[in-house]
Amino acid sequence: MVASSSKSVDVVVVGGGYSGLSAAWTLSKLGHSVIVLEARDRVGGRAWTEKVPGGGWVDNGGQWIGPGQTRILELAEEVGVGTFPTFQDGRHILVFGGERLVYATDDPTSLDLPVPEADLQELLQALAHIDALSETVPSHAPWEAARAVEWDTQTAATWMKENLKTDGAKFALHAAIVAYFSVEPSDVSFLHLLFYISAAGGLKELEASSLIWRFEQGAQEIPNRLAQRLGDRVRYNCPARKIDQSGNTVVVHTDVGTIEGRQVIVAVSPQLASRLQYEPDLPASRDQYMQRMPLGSVIKCHAVYPHAFWRDHNFNGQLVSEDEVNSTFDNSPENGIPGILVGFLEGDVARRWHERSQEEVREKMLATFVEHFGDEATEPLHFYYANWGAEPWSRGCYAGIPTPGTWIGYRDALRKPIGRIHWAGTETSTEWAQYMEGAVRSGQRAAAEVHAALTN
């Protein structure tokens, strides 16, 4: 179905990811007419699931959820998508200091890493310190923290250099930051790290919701079901190009016609939002904020095997490494059939591999799987490759990350509506920013803004 040039609705939503669909669904239930303009031939945005021939699925983008992420769990229940625990039983692997360390832990969220005791103690103290500092950062207005200027003018790399002495603590915090942001500690201000933790309710809450559960049939299942309910209100292959609010309504131009709305919600990342045309032009603060939200760098790959053979050897599939492949996990369905290993290239590693061929990445990834989980990894049934920086409708994952100085320089310019334009997307969320949970919350918040505007 394509957009027609005469269509008029209450609300046009640009982007059919978690935030856009959450907004559209909320508004529909409130009785407003909506149209969702989706550039791709699928919904879900940075949550992208592919079905595996013969059974199972791979989540190329966002995938994990946890008990603190209440809005997405409510949404899952509402549309009937189940969750199941991430497979974490068995031994972990850590490659650090040139050594391959295999270790077991009872509590998968604990940090009893096999690094020297002094390193571990320093890490735990640093994390406690960071957690305490994050409590002073209001997640709705991080620029109001008493030490905001000090923290936003330095990179997380600088904080690490000044506060960490041991290799083990440095390695572990680097690995955590790269896993959080898929950029390097150089790219993100220390204030943004604190904001990110604050927006999850603290480090304990963040850890308690990390890796915990996955969605049955994948993270795109909720968007798929929302899109099903919205029916032909979702327009596929229909990228918005221009938003014109120079009249008494908003006219959104696409490649195949225009849609008119009383209000519009832009539910794409700030970088992609900057690539739309606006009439009248957006003010300086908004435009310059969008310029300062580059997306992270990640290549995520899956290899599919007849069953999760590493479980037989008491491995849980989890690897954290100083080598090129930053981390791996067991991404099989709950019963381990098929067996699916996922591997990540993140931050500077992803940047080094951006320009190499998919075949080279595959070779590297499989060699890593073989090295750590055995020869059975040599020949997968299927291999999936997702280079997010090359995805034209994302251009990076998992999120846009404000560059140093942005929080204190531009403050709330990312979330403030501009005329009839409201801004959603996980980057605008004050809770669980950068997560699917943040996307859902941002969509619901934007829907509430629009509902108020429509009913005033």
Add this chain to the structure above:
Amino acid sequence: MVASSSKSVDVVVVGGGYSGLSAAWTLSKLGHSVIVLEARDRVGGRAWTEKVPGGGWVDNGGQWIGPGQTRILELAEEVGVGTFPTFQDGRHILVFGGERLVYATDDPTSLDLPVPEADLQELLQALAHIDALSETVPSHAPWEAARAVEWDTQTAATWMKENLKTDGAKFALHAAIVAYFSVEPSDVSFLHLLFYISAAGGLKELEASSLIWRFEQGAQEIPNRLAQRLGDRVRYNCPARKIDQSGNTVVVHTDVGTIEGRQVIVAVSPQLASRLQYEPDLPASRDQYMQRMPLGSVIKCHAVYPHAFWRDHNFNGQLVSEDEVNSTFDNSPENGIPGILVGFLEGDVARRWHERSQEEVREKMLATFVEHFGDEATEPLHFYYANWGAEPWSRGCYAGIPTPGTWIGYRDALRKPIGRIHWAGTETSTEWAQYMEGAVRSGQRAAAEVHAALTN
């Protein structure tokens, strides 16, 4: 003149600023057919001159040149545009530490600031240190500096915090960085500061070419004359929207038709280049690099008076201040008739004033002129306001600045041609990057690339 849908040329140039016109002019002289697509109704890009009714002109954007900037001087000579010395005779004003300090100096490029001697000595030592470090940074490949990782993972603010103790040295280096980049020391990596100095040939070369001369009739005069020579090969009000090189040529789509070329030069800032559509999509490295080049923040204002009355009081019009208006200069024609004062709001100051009205900015600016140069500044004949962040075809000035971690993470991805697309713009220059000189050099370099491709 509008683009026609059947036009075919050797080279399509996107952007009619210094870089695009330098490229087009060079290629024309080599016998290649060109078309320049300019979005605005004028050429010059970030060099924007307005004529003052009754005589004189204001340069809303780039304006100063110096003897080290040889390519733009050659170009000026070629098209017959004269230069004249910036007016610098008389007393300077420094507002620092709550005090207004009026001082004279024989050598306007010297640094005998009226700050405490210890502060001045620290500043001079810091500058010598920075200069020495910059010599280790190859401007064609800053990521190859031995200490590149150390320097690109910290902000310039961190370097200042670690290396400067006195308020005077901190104030002066902050003022210099804000003047260089129109962003804060928090926004730019220490490596980029060193690159910027290295690209000018060192700090002495940089200072020896700072503020020295101006162009008769303004900095847009050279682009105007190049455009005159190119005639109807320059298309105005004709923004490029899409570059399609999926066939055996390049087809550039505009709002009013398409132009076909054998090669294309994109001569706009990386941020604006990211807002074009590309077919096929650009690779990840290129796209993500463009995401990491936000433009600086600056509001530049001029007040025009019957004559340069401050010269009568032995002021040279130059103010550097810790207050809201960062700096002012005498921007009159050589004879001081009319008298023109220019004032800058840069970096975080510009960001705070982005959302205020032009009238408020005018009030603030005139109050500053009155405070420092006397009541004669109260009622200017004319007032000019240029908020570059709000300019839709610039979205900031003076240049795109790589965010921390970008040089080491993305290396040469900004300059490397992609198929038939070549990249110009001052940001791509290895010499005098961010200057008009860098723009000219980048255009000539891109022209040489294209000439080689066309004649191979």
